Amino acid sequence: MRYELMLPNQIRKAIAENWPVVLPLGVLEYHGEHMAVGMDTLAVVKTLELFEREADIVILPPFYYGAASYAVAPPEGSGSVQVGGNALAPFAEELFYSLLRIGFRDVHAIIHHQTENFAAGMPTDLAFKSAGRQAIFRFLEKERGEGWWGSQAMADYYSGHAEGANFFNWIQVHPLMPAATDGQYPFDHAGIGETSLMLALCPEAVDAGRFADNTGWYTATAPEASMELGQKGVAMLLEHLRAILSR
């Protein structure tokens, strides 16, 4: 369900049943002359809309204003919007803290931007990961008081942890695309991989008549894009979502 359309009784049901609550996280960034600047975020939004047909999830309003950086193109006339990670982290902490206050305990942010470096982290995902940790510590301390972890009530912490119980799983950040695609799908920026994904998920975000206007190396493969390849990619993304959003 889209969070902004939910009634309080539906929110309470989602809390009681521990539905995954998912934030589509992304940027607005130049993706060549042939593709819309919202590609990275649209890919998450549209894939989640497909996933929602098969699973009970809450989809938060997407956050588009991440750290696109100006690495691909300067912003003038290109459309890239850059908000640095240091500015994002305080916002994200308040957002996550607020979601914990509401009662959600299975919160996920999903991002498709610079995720080829997800393990080490890049500015947007690092800001949201760090914010999630800060929000959880702050929330637990408010709810339980200082010394909550050292109290006798927590004596089974390590055995519980070994069984998978972990407060720090309350908020997680994931890449949209699995780390290992085993050569099954091209990972790129505005090339055949991303353009095919958009053709499958959101064809209005691609104008094939503009391929010839591209000059960047990273768009060289874009004209080879196809909806068929994109659909293969979408199937992989849905499989990945099934794994990370299973309850």
Ligand SMILES: [Zn+2]
């Ligand atoms: Zn992209």
